[in-house]
Amino acid sequence: MLKVNGINVYYGNIHAIKDVSFQVEKGEIVTLIGANGAGKSTILKTVSGLLRSKTGSIEFVDKNICSLAPHKIVERGLAHVPEGRRVFLQMTVEENLEMGSFTQPKAGVSERLERVFEQFPRLKERRRQIAATLSGGEQQMLAMGRALMSCPDLLMLDEPSMGLAPLLVEQIFCIIKSLNEAGTTILLVEQNALMALSIAHRGYVLETGRVVKSAPAQVLLDDESVKKAYLGG
Numbered sequence: 001m002l003k004v005n006g007i008n009v010y011y012g013n014i015h016a017i018k019d020v021s022f023q024v025e026k027g028e029i030v031t032l033i034g035a036n037g038a039g040k041s042t043i044l045k046t047v048s049g050l051l052r053s054k055t056g057s058i059e060f061v062d063k064n065i066c067s068l069a070p071h072k073i074v075e076r077g078l079a080h081v082p083e084g085r086r087v088f089l090q091m092t093v094e095e096n097l098e099m100g101s102f103t104q105p106k107a108g109v110s111e112r113l114e115r116v117f118e119q120f121p122r123l124k125e126r127r128r129q130i131a132a133t134l135s136g137g138e139q140q141m142l143a144m145g146r147a148l149m150s151c152p153d154l155l156m157l158d159e160p161s162m163g164l165a166p167l168l169v170e171q172i173f174c175i176i177k178s179l180n181e182a183g184t185t186i187l188l189v190e191q192n193a194l195m196a197l198s199i200a201h202r203g204y205v206l207e208t209g210r211v212v213k214s215a216p217a218q219v220l221l222d223d224e225s226v227k228k229a230y231l232g233g
Helices: 040-047 070-076 093-099 106-119 121-125 136-148 166-181 193-199 217-222 224-230
Strands: 002-011 014-024 029-034 057-060 078-081 154-158 185-189 202-207 210-216
Touching (some): 014 029, 014 040, 014 210, 029 040, 029 224, 040 078, 040 154, 040 185, 106 121, 106 136, 121 136, 193 217, 193 224, 202 217
Parallel strands (some): 078 154, 154 185
Antiparallel strands (some): 002 014
8 A cells, every 4th residue: 555665865964764665555554663763753754745755756555656745645545643643722623623624525524523523432522622622632532533534545643642641542552453443554653662563463663764674563572672672671
């Protein structure tokens, strides 16, 4: 579904992403793990068109999307939930969700809203509430729900557990797993490597902008060097 081949991304003179290649098959959860500053978020921003690679290609469902504007990439069926949630704080929950639907026909908005409310009952309870008044966990659910309003085939999640209490982390990961089981392919960037690998099919380990390891998730969970560096082993 997604094939990233030999991308190199720079911030000015800083070479942030170095010859990175990976792929995500339809129906998978694939996770990118690594330390802060390894380049995980930069990769997601490059895939979604917010940053540009100097080289290589990014193919989504067999089409090169490197030159497309971000909203055109969303139209193709690829949605990005950014790090830090980035909800529209002065809008209501429902207005935030409607904003996520801007690439879709207006006719189906209410139907898509109901689907999101089924997945996130808490958002339904708070549909008229201003987003700024929500808890961190509720804002994360809102950011995910907003992305789902675009009916994505592939959902990219950047640090969904950041800043959340352990109980909420469990809840968010259960939701991610159920979204995948319902047919959404997921590319997950997550600081909590243990949780990410516990629900993923495959993983890629990044160090200073390079992929240094890739394997099925269970293999990475059992890998001594991964345990030592990322799993507290």
